Amino acid sequence: MAGRKSLRVQTRTVHGHRRAYVLAGRGPALLLLHGVGCDHHTWDPVIEHLSRRYTVIAPDLLGHGDSAKPRADYSLGGFANGMRDLLAILGIDRVTVVGHSFGGGVAMQFAYQFPQYAERLVMVAPGGLGPEVNPILRGLTLPGGSTALAVAATPPVYAALRLVGGRAHAIGLPGTADIPGALGVLKGKADPAERDAFLHVLRAVVDWKGQVVSMTDRAYLAREMPTCLVWGSRDTVLPVVHAQRARAVIPAARIEVIPGAGHFPHEEKPDQFVQILDDFIAATAPSVYDAKKWRTALRRGRAGEAARVGLRIPKDLRPEDLAGAPEPARTAG
Structure with a gap:
């Protein structure tokens, strides 16, 4: 298309x-x-x-x-x-x-x-x-989740994740189907306002046990x-x-x-x-x-x-x- x-x-x-x-x-x-x-x-x-x-x-x-x-x-x-x-x-x-x-x-x-x-x-x-949801999203609701997200979204770390994740996805490794989408979500989360809003929304529907x-x-x-x-x-x-x-x-x-x-x-x-x-x-x-x-x-x-x-x-x-x-x-x- x-x-x-x-x-x-x-x-x-x-x-x-x-x-x-x-x-x-x-x-x-x-x-x-x-x-x-x-x-x-x-x-x-x-x-x-x-x-x-x-x-x-x-x-x-x-x-x-x-x-x-x-x-x-x-x-x-x-x-x-x-x-x-x-x-x-x-x-x-x-x-x-x-x-x-x-x-x-x-x-x-x-x-x-x-x-x-x-x-x-x-x-x-x-x-x-159902409660089941990707464990990375559960982890981001824990204390320190905002810091981890901020670090992952910094340009050098994001670039490394994009390189490694993109290659893993390209060769079809198991569990990598959603790496491009996840990288799209991560992009821009270095901005504090965007990151805070994301975590606010996420924590309204997910906690460390799963979907609430x-x-x-x-x-x-x-x-x-x-x-x-x-x-x-x-x-x-x-x-x-x-x-x-x-x-x-x-x-x-x-x-x-x-x-x-x-x-x-x-x-x-x-x-x-x-x-x-x-x-x-x-x-x-x-x-x-x-x-x-x-x-x-x-x-x-x-x-x-x-x-x-x-x-x-x-x-x-x-x-x-x-x-x-x-x-x-x-x-x-």
Whole structure:
């Protein structure tokens, strides 16, 4: 897929803080949310193609990229609120929300908090589906994590990591699939404001034991919303078996595992990613918010919904169990 044409980064002030974003294309709206430590550039390999068919909004989340980096609310709910308000300022009423990694958690939170604004939910290797997470991220939440990150981001150390890591990735050593993405996250963390914001966000969702935030307690609310999960089969940040946990709590979710991709499938396999997204949007009608159904589901709660549709989290899953799995039938009602 060809590289992205140059797009102007625009800014708006929301609640006193600068919010940066790119806006391109015409058609149904797509809100693209990046992961922790990244920015809108993670979507560079796909944004031009998507903008031919959709109105694409790709923001830098607060604390990232060209957006402000204040001492502020970096919770999932805070980010979801910020996206709602940015969309309101831009005059965009409804979106298919697409989130990668931490951004997948924000996407889920956005759909949960503001179902009337969300037409579909697409999560790309999202957090929140189990405690397992790369041990380097767990280590960065410990005392001294900021110092270690600062040292790793200094130009000479970063250059050495890039050289060694790049060569290891190039020859395909086991466990190196996500080195390019990790180096992209590390770049720029020598800046104290960017580093502090990154750690603030990370520590809100991860501690030394693993992920502390879970979407499974409210994922049943997505049963009425077209939902798709995309994962890379070689993900070393969040294990691909988490996708099947999502299927257990969102039975109608479409699951796509891209062979050979790591934690950044939209960067590594952009053509396949765009095809999956196009197919999913073409095959599904936008969700229609029904306040009565929403209230009924909330009153039943997770246990009531699980009992009603027979939800169960499978055990002992392997990545090969997911590859090529057929899309399950959508739950009626």
